[in-house]
Amino acid sequence: MNSDTIANPLLLEGQDLVLRNYGVGFAAEYDTRDLITDATTGIYLYLGQTFRPKFLWNHYAFSTTDFKASYYHPLWRDCTLAADFCAMFNFGNPSWAMMAQVGDSHRMRGYYTGRYRDKHMLNAQVELRQHIWGRHGIVLWAGGGNVFHNSDGFKHFLPNFGVGYRFAFRRRMNIRLDFGFAKSGQTGFMFGLNEAF
Secondary structure (H helix, E strand, C coil): CECCCCCCHHHHCCCCCECCCCCEEEEEEEECCCCCCCCCCEEEEEEEEEEECHHHCCCCCEEEEEEEEEEEEEEECCEEEEEEEEEEEEEECCCHHHCEEECCCCCCCCCCCCCEEECEEEEEEEEEEEEEECCEEEEEEEEEEEEECCHHHCCCCEEEEEEEEEEEEECCEEEEEEEEEEHHHCEEEEEEECCCC
């Protein structure tokens, strides 16, 4: 990562402007979803562990534990309830580029990526997906979470909710247009393929 054009270098709190992070790790997945791009039933679990020690030429030594869990259940005809939980924990001294952050086109939609970042992150969301007619569908979601430095730091809650439009350009493959609402009047418009999770 190269941040030599950052507008306010004080935000980096003395860390290097140019970063290189090298690591090794493992990941384990369990997946019973009926279709990855547009799941209506099943669960998905992911656990990843990465180590970035000093002897691998890292200026900032730390390890990262990443966990994701998603659940999908049909409620009535052409309607799916989807729930998602995500956690990231950094132990040691993570570089600014590798810190946990909220906000992207999949989770905490409405916050721009990197608006909030710290060592650890927790967030969850629930989504109602309803096919309307022909190739058209709608999505409503609500969720929240935050980033924090230690166990005392998780005192604030960042809410998130929104609405989305789905157009199926192929069977169970959607173009996704989402509009998310966040804290203090923040909003975000996202365009993507397939479902957010």
